Amino acid sequence: MNPRPSIRVAVALAVILLGGLNPAAAVDPVARATGTPLARYLETFALDREAREILDPGLGWGDDQTALVIRVLLRIMLAPPEFLEAWRDEAVPLAALATPPEDRFVHLRGSAVFVAEVMLPEAVTTPTGRRWIDLVRIRTDGGEFIDVVTDAAPRAWRRSRDLDEPAEVFGLPVAAGIGPIPAPPPDGTPWPSAPPARLLVAARVAWHPAELPGSAGMDMGLLDAVVDGQKLTGAESDAFYALLAAAGxxxxxxxxxxxxxxxxxxxxxxxxxQWFEHHRGAPIAFDGLALRATRIEIDDPLRQRETGIDHYWEVFVFVNTPLISVGGKAQDRYPVVCCLRSLPPGMPTGPTISAPVRVAGFALKSYAYPLPKGDGTELRREAPLLIGADLQWRRQAAPASGGAMSSVLVGLTAMVVAGVALALWAGRRDARKRVQNRRAALPDRFTPPGAA
Structure with missing residues (x-):
């Protein structure tokens, strides 16, 4: 999978190019204040309504208008997470927007019917070399067409093709009856000719397919940032916590x-x-043996609010496999890393447990971790990473009393026990050794997203 370069990379330098700001402006003094209204935030960077008068439909659309809209987009993307959260909380339905509209987010649900790339003017080329942004057309339930300038339309949406995908947007209205028009593609469908009722600017357009986890509010476009074969990174944290919230x-x-x-x-x-590339986010279940269960605290108040919990459980589960070779050694079980919202009451926890379980979760990625070897070197290992809420602890049921028949079975069992006692002892010894070897194959600790 080759993710497209993101406008978020080196975004501070991009702001300098697009807005003529100095490097110190990348750290916003105003952004540290609590409760800053969106209008005041934009005014601080000369992006208020007066500065955006060139977006009047009577003036047409050209490079200057595109450059201004990109500056607004970048500034919204640079806003502190707590500000974005507050602006989303205060968002109003598009139909309830005042006239003339004030600078606040609107909340829009509808169907994404088209997405295309808008090439940027030379004056606003970003340091990453990215030369485009996404423009998404959304059809509201009332039949209006709304265009959204965004950095993050889902990669699964084919560009310059007709679509019909459920979409959700929290964005800032910046114009009415006008907007950028993507150049006709060499192959594909041209941008619709009808002008939009409104033009919005939004950091992303969320995608909620009808199946889990989309039906539970997961923005499947967040999975575009996930990369297999490495540890969890800060860029993947939004997808990680969004899946954890959707599981709840x-x-x-x-x-x-x-x-x-x-x-x-x-x-x-x-x-x-390449299973994860084609099934990322899919619900999947495994039977296995849990060898470790550790409580992981969620320290970020915004993440606590998003997920509705202040901790989750990291559980390492070994799952039976055919005989395979890993690192030059044959083995018939393989670890799965599971991050779960809760555990069944009474289930053992800690670094050395042995609990038969069935776990179900959303498949996030192939998680890589280093495994120390005896010679001081490290062996790179990968394990599937699941995010979920469903774990069944399959504890052994206590035998019930069976009267006379039970006595007969006990007698027969006693006759057999003497003959197999040595084999059982040897089996338990070998089983303990196998479990010790499996624990040794686990990382010292799962690294949560964004952690050093």
Whole structure:
């Protein structure tokens, strides 16, 4: 998978190019104040309504208008997370926007019917070399067309093709009846000729497909930032916590029901399958043996608010596989890293447990970690990473009393026990050794997204 370069990379330098700001402006003094209205925030950077008068439909659309809209987009993307959260909380439905509209976010749901790339003028080329932004046309329930300038339309939406995908936007209205028009593609469908009712600027356009986890409020476009074969990065943290939140909204047993019977793990760990690239976010279930369960605190208040919890559980589960070679050693079980909202009451926790479980979650990525070797070097290992809420602890049930028949079975068992005692002892010894070896194959600790 080759993700497109993002406008977020080196964004401070981009702001300098686009707005003529000095480097100190990349750290916003105003942004540190609590409760800054969006209008005041934009005014601080000369992006208020008066500065945006060139977006009047009577003046037409050209490079100056595009450059101004990109400056607004970048400034919104640079806003502190707590500000963005507050502006989203204060958003009003598009139909309820005042006339003339004030500088505040509107909340829009509808169907994305078209997305295309708008090439940027030479004057606003970013340091990353990215020369375009995405323009998304959304059809509202009332039949209006709204265009959205954004940095993050889902990659799965084919450019310059007709679409019909559920979309959600929190964005700033900047113009009415006018907007950029993408150049006709060499192949594909030209941009619709009808002008938009309004033009919005939004950091992203969210995509909520009808299946889990989209039906539980997960923006599937966030998964575009996820990269296999490495540890979790800060760029992937939005997807990680959004899946954790969606797992809670899905409801008890919903992920397990969507996942169906336990899946063979070999598909996820065979590099030739490239399973995650084609199934990222899909519900999946496994049976296995949990060898470690650790409580991980969520320290960020915004993440606590997003997920509705202040901690989650990191559980390492070993799943049976065919005999495979890993690092030159043969093994028939393989670890899966599971980040879960909760555990069943009474389930053992800690670094050395042995609990048979069935776990269901959303498949996030192939998570890489270093495994120390005896010679001081490290072996690179990868394990599937699941995010979920459903774990069944399959504890052994205590035998019930069975009267006379029970006595007969006890007698027969006693006769057998003497003959197999030595084999059982040897089996337990070998099993303990295998479990110790599996624990040694685990990383010292799972690295949460964004952690050093």
């Amino acid at each position: 909204r899905a409801g008890e047993g919903a992920i397990a029901s969507a996942a169906g019977p336990p899946a063979p793990l070999i598909r996820l760990i065979d590099p030739a399958e």
